[in-house]
Amino acid sequence: MMELLDPTTGAVTQSIAYVPRPARLEGQRVALIENTKFNSDKLLQKIGDILVKEYGAAGTRMFRKRNASVPAHEEIIEEVRKTCDVMVAGVGD
């Protein structure tokens, strides 16, 4: 019989508070969080245009992260807080 020590570390439980989703997008100002990858701005803008045209959003504003591998920086978050009501963000290649 051997006794082995576990080399892994379990994930730390974190609580993340989500703001409730708005019931409607009419009149809402939409932030688009662009992750710097090729064509991410085009894809997000198309999504933003659909939200304006088909769902009545008031408009869109694009924000660019420093790079794809980091969270949106504080200045972006602060500006979104001040000037937008909802945001669209995603990661991927």
Add this chain to the structure above:
Amino acid sequence: MPATLTSTRHRVEGGLDDAIEFCFQQGWTDGLPVVPPTEAKVRAMLEAVGLDPKQQVAYIEHRAVAITAEKVAINAVMAGCKLEYLPVVLAAIEGIGDPKWSYHGPGTSTAGAGVLLVVNGPIARALDINAGDNLFGPGWRANATIGRAVRLVMRNVCGSRPGTLDRGTLGHPGKLSYVIAENEAESPWPPLHVERGFRPDQSAVTIMAAEGPHQFYNQLSNTAEGVLTTLADAMKISGNVMGQPPYMLVIAGEHMRTIAKDGWSKADIRRFVFEHTQNSHAHLKRTQRMAGEVKPGDETLMRPLVESPDDILVVAAGGRAGAFSAYIPGWGSKRSSQPVTKEVRR
């Protein structure tokens, strides 16, 4: 009273073979057998460096993971490290926790970064870390197990498991272990760690998120300019050419002597390579690397491969015979991850 080890304990019936198989079954290995991490082995590892098991070695902010000395020691035992290798492993783990290295990208990216470690200073020689023949290849326990320990920590502590969090499309063999030393004994140049702010008598490890090594040939020229012209030509379209990642040049024996004979310093090498690896916007557009149509002026509008000559790290290492050296593109871009150098404390 020795400090308590708090890791979960697993009782395995049978002998050594059963314990090795158990580690496979738990998903703790990189595909090769590991040394089963018993308390005695882990304690010996921690006592060798005088660290409290609970001491935090690094904190991976984007993943909210604290890497403790106990977990580093367990994974170093599994990797097959000797006790005296642990200080190098610890310095490397500090490096992957540095915000400039920015773990989340290289630890997860589809671009499949390895963790390239360059060890400098007295400890490289004391531990017999290979700086010569078969530099990136097999045969040296220190090279094979130090890098393996780092990868096992990434896998087991940080969650960078292939197929889940580690999404490398291709990966590369250096993701098993990717460790070299600089050949300071024969190099005509200041060692890498000295260029990066350490004294020659300090030991340090430079940590860079990197693609695999790209070997180039020049068996013709006996001048620095000739050898580096070949290098620049091979290198100018490589890596994430639009991302401008840092690069490492690994100059092996014959090329090292040829370049040194002409009196070129590492700074001269960096400057020449920077100037000769620029691509025209027209070429980048025609080859579908840069977006957009070719416009007037694009044939002469040049984009450097790296932002600055200082983004090219130069290391003297590799066998004495053979007119080969290598360039290594960094992962992603300089904005996403930068090489860092950490002191190895004994």
